Amino acid sequence: MSGVVVLGGAGGIGSAVVRALREQGRRVAVVDTAAPSDPADSPMWITGDATDPAVVGAAFDRLAGEGPVTGLVHCLLSEHRAALAEQSPDAVRKVLDVGAVSAVEPLQQLLARADGRPCAAVLVSSVHAAFAWAGQAPYAMAKAALEALGRAAAVELGPRRLRCNVVRPGFVAVPRNAHRWQNAERRDALIDAQPLGRLAQPDEIAAMITFLLSEQAGFVSGATITVDGAQTVVLPEPKNS
Numbered sequence: 001m002s003g004v005v006v007l008g009g010a011g012g013i014g015s016a017v018v019r020a021l022r023e024q025g026r027r028v029a030v031v032d033t034a035a036p037s038d039p040a041d042s043p044m045w046i047t048g049d050a051t052d053p054a055v056v057g058a059a060f061d062r063l064a065g066e067g068p069v070t071g072l073v074h075c076l077l078s079e080h081r082a083a084l085a086e087q088s089p090d091a092v093r094k095v096l097d098v099g100a101v102s103a104v105e106p107l108q109q110l111l112a113r114a115d116g117r118p119c120a121a122v123l124v125s126s127v128h129a130a131f132a133w134a135g136q137a138p139y140a141m142a143k144a145a146l147e148a149l150g151r152a153a154a155v156e157l158g159p160r161r162l163r164c165n166v167v168r169p170g171f172v173a174v175p176r177n178a179h180r181w182q183n184a185e186r187r188d189a190l191i192d193a194q195p196l197g198r199l200a201q202p203d204e205i206a207a208m209i210t211f212l213l214s215e216q217a218g219f220v221s222g223a224t225i226t227v228d229g230a231q232t233v234v235l236p237e238p239k240n241s
């Protein structure tokens with residue numbers, strides 16, 4: 001089976017993607033600033049900054065040493081929570097760099113390494129790409145840019161057999177945000193906003209990502225697929241109706 005590079009593979013959603021891909025028999029290389037928690041992962045793990053093309057190149061090299069590489073997942077988290085009135089341009093640039101610009105080079109590397117074979121990339125966005133939330137302007141900007149890149153890649157690189165899609169999750173219960181879903185009051189408030197009456201699990205996002213990487217999704221490209229349990233299609237009730 002061909003290989004997939006997962007940027008952010010140590011994270012809550014990223015590690016679920018790595019697990020799911022391995023269950024399908026795919027070879028996986030991870031790039032993350034965090035080191036692997038299991039030493040057995042070390043041979044296919046590059047600990048470093050995914051905004052550095054040399055770091056990402058090393059992950060492609062390791063996978064390519066063992067067979068074809070035809071997949072990429074961009075699953076990096078970068079945010080700088082602060083009121084818009086207090087955001088600094090440098091902080092915004094950093095979020096854009098990690099959250100969106102960092103996907104450009106890996107897409108080029110995927111194209112080169114696939115060497116004419118059909119290949120697929122999935123960029124992990126967020127519902128913040130389309131909705132505003134106080135204090136999260138840089139994150140929303142980065143996600144909107146990432147989605148635009150996904151469409152551009154699908155159109156421009158499609159003729160070279162690269163499919164590119166975006167997955168747009170709503171809130172997902174991961175270790176990073178456990179302080180929200182492990183606190184009973186905050187958990188109830190999060191669940192209240194969910195038509196399905198529960199929170200999304202990382203495996204449920206990973207399932208969509210691995211589907212989009214698979215041959216079953218062979219004609220899906222340029223799509224942005226929301227995986228939010230219908231949270232963002234709820235019509236707000238008018239006050240005093």
Ligand SMILES: NC(=O)c1ccc[n+]([C@@H]2O[C@H](COP(=O)([O-])OP(=O)(O)OC[C@H]3O[C@@H](n4cnc5c(N)ncnc54)[C@H](O)[C@@H]3O)[C@@H](O)[C@H]2O)c1
Nearest residue numbers: 008010011012013032033049050076077126169170171172
């Ligand atoms: N969890 C959610 O509620 C949620 C909702 C919508 C979208 N998302 C998106 O899903 C993706 C994964 O989020 P998560 O919740 O699993 O977060 P997470 O923090 O658990 O995972 C992100 C991973 O990216 C790594 N990372 C960050 N910057 C990096 C860099 N420069 N180089 C290498 N690695 C870097 C981190 O070390 C971490 O392992 C992100 O793109 C996030 O925006 C998450």
